[in-house]
Structures are given as structure tokens and as C-alpha cells.
Amino acid sequence: MTTYAVTGASGQFGRIAVTDLIEAGIAPGDIVALVRTPEKIADLAARGVVVRTADYADEASLRAALAGVDVLLLVSSSEVGQRVAQHANVIEAAKTTGVSRIAYTSVLRADTSELVLAPEHKATEELLRASGIAFTLLRNGWYIENYLGQIEQQKAAGEIVGAAGDQPISAATRADFAAAAVATLVGEGHENAIYELGGTPFTMSDVAAALSQATGTNIVYRDVTPDELAAGLQAVGLDAGTAGFVAALDVASKRGDLYTESRDLETLIGRPSTPLAEAVAAAV
Ligand SMILES: NC(=O)c1ccc[n+]([C@@H]2O[C@H](COP(=O)([O-])OP(=O)(O)OC[C@H]3O[C@@H](n4cnc5c(N)ncnc54)[C@H](OP(=O)(O)O)[C@@H]3O)[C@@H](O)[C@H]2O)c1
Known part of the structure; x- marks a missing residue:
């Protein structure tokens, strides 16, 4: 039995990922939703999803929330400018608790892109590579x-x-990117893979x-x-x-x-976008 976790589960992307995991046949009790504000996902808790409170800025909260988790979807934080430190906290906590793989929502060609948002994603990707944990880069x-x-x-x-x-x-659509993320969480062969989506x-x-x-x-x-x-x-x-x-x-x-020009998105979701x-x- 694999336990999955999704950060930012109260956000638009994270919420879709949690419901897609359920639709993919994962028992709600094997899905851990990490949030700052549990009330925002009371509906998911009512469906049996395990809701744990954690803040990206608080590594101890992340360590407690990731206990027993095998596969983690790290949805990038929305707090631009603070994201490298926040993501580092998640990765450190995942190392401590023994997470076996982290899928991360990055950005197209994060390592070479001149996009103003790319440096935080590039730095996070580097932290993931250095962590020793298997990773899946979802370059959305x-x-x-x-x-x-x-x-x-x-x-x-x-x-x-x-x-x-x-x-x-x-x-x-957000839903298509979330579907691709979930395909890599539940599927096999996505260790250390990089997808341009x-x-x-x-x-x-x-x-x-x-x-x-x-x-x-x-x-x-x-x-x-x-x-x-x-x-x-x-x-x-x-x-x-x-x-x-x-x-x-x-x-x-x-x-x-x-x-x-990559077709990774439609390959992962098994249909056109x-x-x-x-x-x-x-x-x-
Ligand atoms: N590809 C794109 O076009 C695009 C566009 C926008 C954003 N993004 C990126 O994709 C991510 C997901 O998108 P989205 O639409 O789901 O964004 P969203 O709806 O704004 O959700 C962001 C999530 O991050 C959580 N969060 C923010 N700061 C946190 C902290 N310090 N500790 C714990 N959780 C924290 C929020 O929690 P609360 O509910 O507690 O606030 C929320 O669950 C964004 O965060 C951003 O990095 C990509």
C-alpha cells in the first residue's frame, strides 16, 4: 500500500489532484492533504481524505504532516519570492520522514528559461536532485x-x-496539468523523469x-x-x-x-489536451 500526499491541497491545483487520486482508485484514507487551513477542504475530509496542517515556512509542521507518506506531490507555493526556502523545508522534511519520490510542479524548461518566475523553480529542481529522493519534474x-x-x-x-x-x-487547463501530475504519481516508471507539459x-x-x-x-x-x-x-x-x-x-x-513542442502532456493524460x-x- 502506497500513501500519497499533496501539498497546497486547498488550492485550485492541489484540490483537483486530490480528487483525481480518488478517481484513480486510491483509497481516500491513503491520501494525505497538506493545508494551512483545514476548513477549506472539509469536503475532502468528509470523503475520508487525511487532512494534516502544515505551513511551507514551518519545517517541523511539514515533518509531522509527512509521517508515513511514500509519494509526495509538491505543488509549488504561491508565495513568489519565498518559494525556494519554503520548498527546501518540504524537501528536508521529506528526507527526514523517508518519502520515496517527490513530483514537483515546475515550469517549462526551468533550467534554461528566461521567464521571471523560472529561477525559483530551477533552484527547487536543484534541491530535489541533491536530495537523493527520486523526483518527477512536472514542468507545466x-x-x-x-x-x-x-x-x-x-x-x-x-x-x-x-x-x-x-x-x-x-x-x-489546470485540470489537464493536474491529471498529468496524478498519472505520474500512481503510474510506474516516472522516477527522475522530466516532463515538459x-x-x-x-x-x-x-x-x-x-x-x-x-x-x-x-x-x-x-x-x-x-x-x-x-x-x-x-x-x-x-x-x-x-x-x-x-x-x-x-x-x-x-x-x-x-x-x-513536447507532447508529454497528452501522452501522460492519454488524450488530447x-x-x-x-x-x-x-x-x-
Ligand atoms: N502554470 C501557471 O500558469 C500557474 C499560474 C498560477 C500559479 N502557478 C503555480 O502553481 C501553484 C498551484 O496553482 P493554484 O492555481 O492551485 O494556486 P492557488 O489556488 O493559489 O493555491 C496555492 C496553494 O498554496 C498554498 N500555500 C501558499 N503558501 C503556503 C504556505 N506558506 N504554506 C502552506 N501552503 C501554502 C495555499 O494555501 P492556502 O489555501 O492556505 O492559501 C494554496 O493551497 C501555485 O502555487 C503557483 O506556484 C502556476
């Missing part, structure tokens, strides 16, 4: 959902404004077209310079740091940092 592309958080504003404006150009982006590529114009179709409103994509994008975001209330960060992500997107139009329709 962007979530399609990242593009679907402002549909009402985009409908009202009739446009999506960005600086990503017409560069294809290999985004996929991306869905069927689309451009920002494709996003606009899919939104137009799903909303019945004409929405176009308008490409601007990164400076113009940052200025526009500040004009609608974002602080300079956040606006610059968002613009930098579009620069990375235009450079191709969010694109991959969810089409953009389907994800857009679900969000609308």
Missing part, C-alpha cells in the same frame, strides 16, 4: 485559466490588450476569437508594446510593480517561453 506551461479572469471587462472593451504578439502559447498551442488572437464565439460579443486582440501595456494597467489601478510584472510575462510569452474553445466556454 501556463494555465489557460490565466487568460480567462477578465472576461467581463474584455467584453465591455471589445478587446484584449497585450504584448504577447502572435507567438503561440502552449497553455492547458503544454497543451495545443494558440495565440492571443485565438483567445479573442474563442471569447467572441462563447460570449456572442466581438472581441479582438490588440497588441501593444510592453511599456504601453504597463502604462495601461497602471491607468486602471495596478501598482507599477504589478503592471511591470504582467508586462514582463507578456515579453516572455512573445519570446516563446510559454511554448513547447482540453481545447481552448472548451475551456473558454466553461469559463463563460
